[in-house]
Amino acid sequence: MDYASYLIWLEYVAQAGKEEYHCHLKQYWSRIKKYDSRVKPLLLDTPQQLLGKLAQRGVFEFHQNPDLLSYDRGVERVTALIKLNQQPAEVQDKVRQILIKYQEKPVLLGKHILLLNPGNTNEVPEPIIVTQGSYQFKLYANFDCVLQENDNIIHIVDLKTGHHLQTHTGLSNYDNRQAHVYLLAASYLYPKAKTIASFYNLETQQWSSPYHQTPSLLARTAEMLAIVAKRHQQDKRNLVSNPENFHRIFRPHPGLACQYCQFTSICSFADLIP
Ligand code: SF4
Structure with a gap:
């Protein structure tokens, strides 16, 4: 079955304000080639x-x-x-x-903590089967923390560190889509509860505003994730029949992205400041 997650979505579509740093070819290295002996040491x-x-x-x-x-x-x-x-x-x-x-x-x-993820185990969560029209896909959503609030409200908390704002754009470093994916996952895991999601920064000790579940938000998020799941499956199929054309499937975006990329030593498209 096809699958999607917030991270796969992020690998296809950059977060607002981070477009210049985005490169789809990184998905090829980090997911498709992750067991390659040249790539593995770079994934630390x-x-x-x-x-x-x-x-x-x-x-x-x-x-x-x-x-x-x-x-x-x-x-x-x-x-x-x-x-x-x-x-x-x-x-x-x-x-x-x-x-x-x-x-x-x-x-x-x-x-009332229902779940608190240890954070450093790299465990893959159980997938949730999401139905989008006649199409079904697996959704992987790894919650950091789930709280049972009063009034039957489930609160998904994502724990963050680092700056809240992007220094170059002033936009938030938190990606709304991550909260939306949590809300969609929660609608399957806690169907009878109202759910909110928020980010809490352990370094600055600040909460983000809460994100709320609405039918249209859930429908739009499921629709976007379905597109991501289908595209990811299609890209992998294309790669099997055209392995030498990997760069036409996973398009490189050399430039600023390379200055912060861990794959420059093995990537022939890397464009580094000399
Ligand atoms: S080195 Fe540059 S072109 Fe290659 S994957 Fe990284 S960001 Fe993309």
């Missing part, structure tokens, strides 16, 4: 990704044993549990700062 987390995962893991550990939140040496205990001392110095520093802030203001404490 960037420091920013590592920081996000470890910060989330730290929050998870706090809530595994909430007494740690009121314990003077709670942050030290958590950093030991997540083996923070094995990480690069810059990552250690930032994660520790985030955990200190979280201990001061533990936003999830006292909430």
